[in-house]
Amino acid sequence: MSLNIVVLAKQVPDTRNVGKDAMKEDGTINRAALPAIFNPEDLNALEQALRLKDANPGSTVTMLTMGLPRAAEIIREAMYRGADSGIVLTDRALGGADTLATSYSLAQAAKKIGNFDIILGGRQAIDGDTAQVGPQIAEKLGIPQVTYAEEILELKDGYVVVKRRLENGVETVKAPLPCVVTVNGSAAECRPRNAMRLQKYKYAASPSEQATLSDTRKELLTKRPFLNISEWNAAFVEADPQQIGLAGSPTKVKSIENVVxxxxxxxxxxxxxxxxxxxxxxxxxxxxxxx
Ligand SMILES: Cc1cc2nc3c(=O)[nH]c(=O)nc-3n(C[C@H](O)[C@H](O)[C@H](O)COP(=O)(O)OP(=O)(O)OC[C@H]3O[C@@H](n4cnc5c(N)ncnc54)[C@H](O)[C@@H]3O)c2cc1C
Known part of the structure; x- marks a missing residue:
């Protein structure tokens, strides 16, 4: 059985390595001073996706990220580890999104991908830390969700069986497909980059990145379509302008205090x-x- 697997991944500032330049004077994050990394639990989710792909030949793993155009970096990283393709959902109109607007935008992109069997994501992102996006996407798509997943034990006959790691033990649940599964950091670590895949995908690029490439590199992307990382905007995923970005974000930050x-x-x-x-x-x- 071949599966159409979507993995949500967020590029986050590396909040585990916060130095003295991490905050600006106005109390906002100085993103330039923090390296941007693959959200750690999204790597755990990717590993579960790759295991499903290994067990079901012919399956594909599509990465989906919403962020700045530079988020194509984590798509390439995922390709080096085993993902087949990726989409960067990026648009000025998406800026300032809270979790509600983020999950709406990602759900619209998932609808555009269409025909997926399972969406895997991390439990939470290390910068926002809300753990709301995965469950909200499931709600918006009207499909079941399994949170705190530690291992996908089985996927067959239209069902997935998942081991969940809870505070006081382990729970095994069965959910019909398609569904959203959010994966804990306690799940298996993601496999490392594969040297052959690194060679194969090192020139993969999104349209924003292609704009700065030499003609030879652009030609390579035309000859090898698998090197093209897709870039979608709000209009392409048919997002309602009132439900995205600041307009679609009921959460308002009233003030930010810098605690020294x-x-x-x-x-x-x-x-x-x-x-x-x-x-x-x-x-x-x-x-x-x-x-
Ligand atoms: C009022 C307000 C304004 C904000 N403005 C901005 C802003 O201008 N710029 C900004 O960067 N952030 C902004 N944020 C933060 C933004 O809301 C969160 O980054 C985003 O909603 C994700 O929430 P989270 O980090 O808590 O993710 P969680 O819910 O903790 O993430 C769970 C999982 O969902 C998936 N996921 C989450 N986000 C994404 C994504 N973007 N792409 C793909 N998968 C994802 C990942 O698999 C992740 O592991 C704002 C928040 C608020 C409340």
Missing amino acids: FTAKENLTIDGDNDDQIDNLMKELIANHTIG
Whole structure:
């Protein structure tokens, strides 16, 4: 049985390596100072997709990302590991989207891809951290969802059987296809890049990237259509302008506060008795260092 598998992936600032330049003076993220990476749990989702592809010859894995044109970088990364193709959903009109507008836009793109058997994504993105996008896409598409997935145990006869990792144990559920599955970081790590695939896909490029390429490289993309990373805009996925970007985002950020932690030099423990430790704890709680 060949499957049409879609994997959601988000390019995120590497919030695990935050340096002193990470925030701008106005309190917003200085994206230029943070390397952009493949959202970690989306790599776990990709591995589950590639395992399904391995087990079902003839299947295809299509990457779908919404972001800036540079998000084509993570599509190439996925191709090096086993994905077949990818789409960057990018448009100025999509900017400023909250999770509702993001999931609407991605659901529209999924409809445009059409005929998919399963959509896999990460449980959550390390920058937004809401874990809302996967479930919202399922709602908007009117299909079942399985969250906290750790392993896809079986996929046959129109059903998928998934092991879910919950706080206090493991649950095995069966869901009809098509469905959305969001995968935990506790799932199997994604396989590394494959050297042959790296050679095959290293010149893959999106239309935005192609604009800056030499004629020889452009010719290569014409001769080898599999090197073309698709770029779709809001109109192409027939998105309602009122449901995308800022217009479609009911969540409004009212203010952003930059919290700077500074060391207080005169905070010392002089002695080791319980009272002194108690006093230190009270002081740390009072000045919001902990608690
Ligand atoms: C008012 C408001 C304004 C915002 N404005 C901006 C802005 O201008 N620019 C900006 O970058 N962000 C903006 N955001 C953040 C944006 O809403 C989130 O980045 C986005 O909705 C995804 O939410 P999340 O990161 O919590 O993803 P989660 O729900 O935690 O992600 C779960 C999974 O869904 C999939 N997924 C999530 N996002 C994408 C994506 N873009 N493409 C493909 N798959 C995805 C991934 O598989 C991911 O692992 C704004 C948020 C709000 C509330």
